[in-house]
Amino acid sequence: MDSVLATLVQMFDGTSVLVAAYDQFDRLRYANPAFRAAFFLADDETPLWSDIMRRNHGAGRGSVIRAEDFEAWLVSTQSRRGKSGFRAYETDLVDGRWLWMTESVRGDGWMLCIASDITGMRAEDRAVRQDRDFAVKASYTDELTGVANRRFVTERIEEMLRRPPSRAGGLGCVALLDIDHFKPVNDGHGHQAGDLILRDFARRIAAMVRRSDCFGRMGGDEFLLVLPRTSIEQAALVVERMLAVVRTARPVPDRGDVAYTFSAGLAEGRAGDTVAGLYARADKALYSAKMSGRNRIYCEGPEPERPAIAQQPRLYPNN
Structure with a gap:
């Protein structure tokens, strides 16, 4: 050889x-x-x-x-x-x-x-x-953020579900990411501030994505991370690191007091799964993360919550 x-x-x-x-x-x-x-x-x-x-x-x-x-x-x-x-x-x-x-x-x-x-x-x-x-x-590109769009990400989920599972990570996972309290951005400060946060979020998360993974924007302030052949425990660790990085972000020039966080719902691919079914379970987990206080991860299954390490900062501070 x-x-x-x-x-x-x-x-x-x-x-x-x-x-x-x-x-x-x-x-x-x-x-x-x-x-x-x-x-x-x-x-x-x-x-x-x-x-x-x-x-x-x-x-x-x-x-x-x-x-x-x-x-x-x-x-x-x-x-x-x-x-x-x-x-x-x-x-x-x-x-x-x-x-x-x-x-x-x-x-x-x-x-x-x-x-x-x-x-x-x-x-x-x-x-x-x-x-x-x-x-x-x-x-295949989201015009605002420059990352992959819904069409490209959906095709990557289809590929993941068609591949044979690995011993350690199975078929893989998806993580649905949603920026916390995003609506006040557009309501109180205009679309420009909201666009800055969306671009900042996309840039920070994209920089942490592995070659085998895929990250893209599904629409609005909702993004999806596809992690093939990755267990839900491994996926949670990846997203926890992303949570920590995003907490340090100050995306609006001349407004260093503006911070934001995101919540994540994780779901694991199963034999016979469809894109719609897997996405729906991740969306359900995301809803649980939001209802549990935001700025955290919620995984489907018997061990539901992986709380964030730090408390959630307000998207916009009191003036």
């Missing part, structure tokens, strides 16, 4: 095709010389994909990113990156090259990326295909 692996590495190192592998945390674990040259990586570097993109964008090299707000583009892209088993798309580099990129993702979140140079293809054909790719991206 070692000799086969060594042969494969030699083949990858000697080809002009770009080859790279990322782990479940999106950290680069292998890249051949062609990939490292295209994205300006030293031989011994193993950075996160987000750091590769951020560094090259700042230096005006690497991938062409057509976005005025790079960080918003990063959140949007990461909400879909590596969330399905296979994806193929075209991308261009600042140096003028055009690449056909494929991403193959294992169940544990490791991803193999292979790219071929297709610069010689007709420019007008590339433009048509790129317009198609942009349209597909838009159809």
